[in-house]
Amino acid sequence: xxxxxxxxxxxxxxxxxxxxxxxxxxxxxxxxxxxxxxxxxxxxxxxxxxxxxxxxxxxxxxxxxxxxxxxxxxxxxxxxxxxxxxxxxxxxxxxxxxxxxxxxxxxxxxxxxxxxxxxxxxxxxxxxxxxx
Amino acid sequence: xxxxxxxxxxxxxxxxxxxxxxxxxxxxxxxxxxxxxxxxxxxxxxxxxxxxxxxxxxxxxxxxxxxxxxxxxxxxxxxxxxxxxxxxxxxxxxxxxxxxxxxxxxxxxxxxxxxxxxxxxxxxxxxxxxxxxxxxxxxxxxxxxxxxxxxxxxxxxxxxxxxxxxxxxxxxxxxxxxxxxxxxxxxxxxxxxxxxxxxxxxxxxxxxxxxxxxxxxxxxxxxxxxxxxxxxxxxxxxxxxxxxxxxxxxxxxxxxxxxxxxxxxxxxxxxxxxxxxxxxxxxxxxxxxxxxxxxxxxxxxxxxxxxxxxxxxxxxxxxxxxxxxxxxxxxxxxxxxxxxxxxxxxxxxxxxxxxxxxxxxxxxxxxxxxxxxxxxxxxxxxxxxxxxxxxxxxxxxxxxxxxxxxxxxxxxxxxxxxxxxxxxxxxxxxxxxxxxxxxxxxxxxxxxxxxxxxxxxxxxxxxxxxxxxxxxxxxxxxxxxxxxxxxxxxxxxxxxxxxxxxxxxxxxxxxxxxxxxxxxxxxxxxxxxxxxxxxxxxxxxxxxxxxxxxxxxxxxxxxxxxxxxxxxxxxxxxx
Ligand SMILES: Nc1ncnc2c1ncn2[C@@H]1O[C@H](COP(=O)(O)OP(=O)(O)OP(=O)(O)O)[C@@H](O)[C@H]1O
Ligand SMILES: [Mg+2]
Numbered sequence: 254x255x256x257x258x259x260x261x262x263x264x265x266x267x268x269x270x271x272x273x274x275x276x277x278x279x280x281x282x283x284x285x286x287x288x289x290x291x292x293x294x295x296x297x298x299x300x301x302x303x304x305x306x307x308x309x310x311x312x313x314x315x316x317x318x319x320x321x322x323x324x325x326x327x328x329x330x331x332x333x334x335x336x337x338x339x340x341x342x343x344x345x346x347x348x349x350x351x352x353x354x355x356x357x358x359x360x361x362x363x364x365x366x367x368x369x370x371x372x373x374x375x376x377x378x379x380x381x382x383x384x385x
Numbered sequence: 386x387x388x389x390x391x392x393x394x395x396x397x398x399x400x401x402x403x404x405x406x407x408x409x410x411x412x413x414x415x416x417x418x419x420x421x422x423x424x425x426x427x428x429x430x431x432x433x434x435x436x437x438x439x440x441x442x443x444x445x446x447x448x449x450x451x452x453x454x455x456x457x458x459x460x461x462x463x464x465x466x467x468x469x470x471x472x473x474x475x476x477x478x479x480x481x482x483x484x485x486x487x488x489x490x491x492x493x494x495x496x497x498x499x500x501x502x503x504x505x506x507x508x509x510x511x512x513x514x515x516x517x518x519x520x521x522x523x524x525x526x527x528x529x530x531x532x533x534x535x536x537x538x539x540x541x542x543x544x545x546x547x548x549x550x551x552x553x554x555x556x557x558x559x560x561x562x563x564x565x566x567x568x569x570x571x572x573x574x575x576x577x578x579x580x581x582x583x584x585x586x587x588x589x590x591x592x593x594x595x596x597x598x599x600x601x602x603x604x605x606x607x608x609x610x611x612x613x614x615x616x617x618x619x620x621x622x623x624x625x626x627x628x629x630x631x632x633x634x635x636x637x638x639x640x641x642x643x644x645x646x647x648x649x650x651x652x653x654x655x656x657x658x659x660x661x662x663x664x665x666x667x668x669x670x671x672x673x674x675x676x677x678x679x680x681x682x683x684x685x686x687x688x689x690x691x692x693x694x695x696x697x698x699x700x701x702x703x704x705x706x707x708x709x710x711x712x713x714x715x716x717x718x719x720x721x722x723x724x725x726x727x728x729x730x731x732x733x734x735x736x737x738x739x740x741x742x743x744x745x746x747x748x749x750x751x752x753x754x755x756x757x758x759x760x761x762x763x764x765x766x767x768x769x770x771x772x773x774x775x776x777x778x779x780x781x782x783x784x785x786x787x788x789x790x791x792x793x794x795x796x797x798x799x800x801x802x803x804x805x806x807x808x809x810x811x812x813x814x815x816x817x818x819x820x821x822x823x824x825x826x827x828x829x830x831x832x833x834x835x836x837x838x839x840x841x842x843x844x845x846x847x848x849x850x851x852x853x854x855x856x857x858x859x860x861x862x863x864x865x866x867x868x869x870x871x872x873x874x875x876x877x878x879x880x881x882x883x884x885x886x887x888x889x890x891x892x893x894x895x896x897x898x899x900x901x902x903x904x905x906x907x908x909x910x911x912x913x914x915x916x917x918x919x920x921x922x923x924x925x926x927x928x929x930x931x932x933x934x935x936x937x938x939x940x941x942x943x944x945x946x947x948x949x950x951x952x953x954x955x956x957x958x959x960x
Contacts (some may be wrong), residue, residue, distance in 0.1 A: 266739055267907070268770060272746030279753050311735075341738030360742035364749045 258375075261303035261327040261333070263293040263320060265313045269360075273307065276364045290315035296326050297331060305371055306333040307366070310340035318352050325353070335374055337367070392586070400486050404573035411566050419555070430548050432479050433541035436472040440533050443469045447527045451520045454512070463509050467534045470502040487543040490534060498533050513641055513715075548636035586794075606694070619704040621650075622694050628654050631699060640683070641675070642708055649677050657702065698777060724750050732902040736781050736912060742772035748934040749770050784914035796926070798837045798948045802829035804839055808846035812854070819854055828873040834948040835879060845922050845930075846870075848915035849883040849941050855906060855937065856887035862936065864888075879945045886937035896923040899931055919943075 260277045262331040264270040267288045274284035285301055287293035290312040297306075306324060317338050325333065336354040339362055349357035356370055439488060443465040450458050477492040505526055512519045547605045610632075613620045619637035621630055633641070642649040648908055656673040657926045671687045692701045751767035754760035759793075816823050835842075837872055853868045864886050871882045897903045899920045904913030923930045928945035 266743065268743045268774070269739070272743060272750055272770075275750050276746060276753070279750065339742075341735035341742065342732075343734045349743035360738040362742060364746060382813060 255334075256285050257281075258305070259285065259301075259303040260305040260307055261285045261293060261296065261301055263287045263290060263306070263308040263312055263317070265309065265311075268316055273364070277368070280368055280384065281367075282302060289313060290317070290320045293320060294323055297327060300331060302331045303333050304375070305335045305337060305340065307337040307367075308341065310338050321353055334379060337371065339367075394580055394583045397576050397583065401573050401576040401580060404569055404576065406568040407568050408573060411569065415558075415566075418558070429818045430541065430544040432472070432475050432481075433537060433544045436469070436476055437534070437537040437541055439465065439469040439472050440530070440537055444527060444530060444534075451527075454519060454782065459509060459512070463506060466502055466506050466509070469498075470499060473502075474497050476537075481544050481547055485543050485547055488540055491540060494536060498530070498536075501529060502929065515790050600656070608691075613701075619706070621702045621704070622692065623654060623657075623700045624697070625658075625700050628658070630654070631694060637704065640678075640685075640704065647678075649675070650825055651799040652676070653685075657689070682708075684710075733781075733785060736902060737778055740778040740781075743774045744771050747774070765804060781912045781914070784912050784918060797839055798831075798834045798836045799839045800831045801833055801835045801945070801947075802827050802831060802872065804843050805829070805870065805881065808843045808850065809870055811847055812845075812850040815851070815854055816868070819857065819866070821854055821857055821868055823850070824867055824869045825868065826871040826873075828871075829879065833879060835926060835945045836948045837945075838922065841918075841922040842926070845919040845943070846881070846883070848919060851938070852915065852941075853883060853885035853887060855890050856885055860887050874947060876949055879943075879947055881943040881945070882940055884935060884938065887939070888937070889934035889939045890932060895932065895934070899930070 258281070260282050262270050262273045262277070262284060262322070264273070265288050270286045270288055274286035277284040282304075282352040283382075285296060287296060290308075293308070293312075297303075306321065308320050312320065313380065317340075321336050321338065327334060335356070337356040338349070338352050338354045339358040339360055341360040344359075347357060347359070349355055355374055358367060443462075446458075446462045446465040450462050473495050476493060477488055482488045482492070508522075509838065510909070512522065525809060576838050613622075613632070613634045615632060617636055619640040620634045621637045621641075622632040623629070628644045628651075633643075633650075639853065641647070641653060644650075653673070653675055657671050671683050671689065673687065674682055675685055676682050686705045686707045688703045690703070692699055692703075747770045749769045751764045751771075754763040761893050791817050805827060806825075809823060813823065850868065850870065857864075857866050867886060869884045871880075871884070873880055891905075894903060894905060899916050901917040902913040903916070904911045906913070916930075923943055923945070926945055928943060930941045930944075933940055933942070
């Protein structure tokens with residue numbers, strides 16, 4: 254069981270990033286909010302090592318998929334356990350693995366659903382209950 | 386037919402002229418001949434007769450001197466001999482002497498008598514009355530001169546015979562020659578008459594030809610009238626000198642008006658004339674929107690062609706009602722836009738999902754706050770955020786609606802200067818609070834009008850001004866914060882420029898700046914539809930919009946065609 258699950262949120266839409274951070278914080282998560290992909294990557298390099306990485310598919314000029322693959326190249330101990338992407342675009346595919354992530358959401362997302370999905374993924378995959 | 390006729394009459398003309406000349410010459414020659422003859426007749430014989438008379442007188446004078454040899458008688462004799470002597474050379478030196486062989490043959494004999502007479506005249510002063518030889522001498526002289534008498538008689542006879550023959554000739558001439566000039570005169574008269582006949586035949590042929598041509602023209606005009614009458618296309622004949630309609634076919638009567646002096650026709654002529662004057666007519670084609678008296682607006686395309694109608698130069702206008710075609714054009718334009726909108730769907734859904742995502746999150750968090758005590762302020766903040774995001778979504782929808790709107794077929798004509806001033810006025814407050822100076826250089830008098838959707842054009846200019854203001858927001862304050870809004874007319878077009886000194890547009894963005902959702906602004910500030918919409922509006926007005934980077938910032942240029950009346954007045958001004 255993770256004592257304090259953490260989430261790194263990356264979305265150039267500041268309001269959305271803020272609300273997501275607030276939501277996860279209220280649910281007992283340590284939320285790290287970034288509105289630019291380079292900032293987020295820097296934090297990850299610096300050892301943020303969140304339990305979950307939740308990024309927009311397009312963060313300004315950056316692609317969320319790029320951020321994910323850059324993060325995957327980090328040393329094991331710095332890597333998140335679960336990768337999530339959210340997007341407002343209409344996609345040809347809704348399969349998460351096509352983007353190299355564990356969970357994929359279409360905006361507007363239902364935060365309760367996202368939270369429960371993340372929790373059950375962690376429990377199922379790593380047998381790590383994160384419940385509040 | 387006509388060529389041989391002409392050569393015939395030319396020949397006749399020449400013949401008549403020659404005949405007249407010949408007749409005149411003959412007349413002159415005959416008159417002259419007659420004068421010579423009559424003179425010859427009067428002269429001939431007379432000389433011989435005189436000589437004979439002198440011979441007789443001389444013989445008598447010698448006889449008389451034989452008996453009375455006085456100085457007076459001697460002087461008389463000398464005179465007689467002198468006269469006789471002077472007559473003799475005249476005989477052979479005269480006309481007859483040259484012509485008549487009998488007289489010519491007598492010349493030596495006559496000259497011998499001349500010498501004899503000379504001797505007598507010389508010897509006469511030496512004779513003296515008392516001399517016994519004097520009468521003898523005189524008797525010798527008388528006998529020596531005696532043979533001259535018959536000789537002179539011969540000359541006289543020859544002259545008389547010649548005279549008779551001349552007289553005969555004159556008589557025959559008088560009867561014969563009169564026939565020739567008469568015949569000549571008759572001939573020339575005949576050829577003159579023939580010439581007149583030929584000429585009249587030619588004139589008749591020509592008149593018939595003219596008559597035939599006139600009938601052919603009348604037939605053709607009748608046919609033309611029939612064709613125009615039966616044609617399903619609207620046609621009208623216009624008298625350009627009087628600006629009046631002379632004839633309309635049923636199709637035109639149905640399209641415009643049946644009565645020739647209906648005000649709708651007057652309006653059509655005015656519009657067409659104006660189009661032709663302002664050079665809007667491509668060749669002889671005019672396009673016009675005709676507002677009829679009943680308020681209906683029809684779009685017409687007219688082809689003008691000069692014709693001769695009822696013997697006067699007129700203009701035939703063939704008109705096609707393009708109202709429906711134009712409507713179809715607008716429809717297809719709209720379809721293209723909708724297709725573009727379809728392509729935009731992805732971007733659009735992202736744009737709208739974004740505020741929705743924020744709203745969804747804000748609502749979720751607000752719910753959570755409601756569960757805790759004293760969270761009023763937090764919930765209020767969330768609701769505020771929700772409201773802002775709803776506004777944002779609304780704006781996007783608004784812009785998309787503008788973009789996808791049906792272009793209005795009947796564009797209004799409005800003064801461009803006024804629209805620009807209004808747009809500038811609506812950003813004045815924003816500019817003031819942002820510390821930006823708006824430098825207006827409007828060189829457009831009120832009569833410079835453009836045709837299009839006025840509200841949309843104002844919207845376009847406002848967007849350019851707002852973009853410039855936003856561009857300054859990203860800059861440090863060291864740059865002079867000025868935006869220039871310039872407008873002027875050039876060669877029938879209005880050129881509007883919005884230039885700023887806010888650093889310009891990146892190359893990456895420049896290539897797609899007019900595409901929908903190309904924006905660098907945060908979601909609350911821009912949709913990225915402003916310039917896409919501007920391009921669409923300007924295109925609807927047959928204009929162009931361009932973006933370029935200047936030394937200190939960006940410059941957007943709009944080129945719009947001026948409405949015809951404005952274009953012509955602008956040309957006048959330029960002239
Ligand atoms: N004067 C300018 N200087 C620099 N960049 C500009 C200028 N005008 C426009 N741009 C750039 O072009 C982009 C597109 O402008 P556009 O007006 O289409 O959309 P927007 O201003 O972002 O949003 P909207 O007008 O729909 O609210 C802007 O986001 C901005 O990056
Ligand atoms: Mg804009």
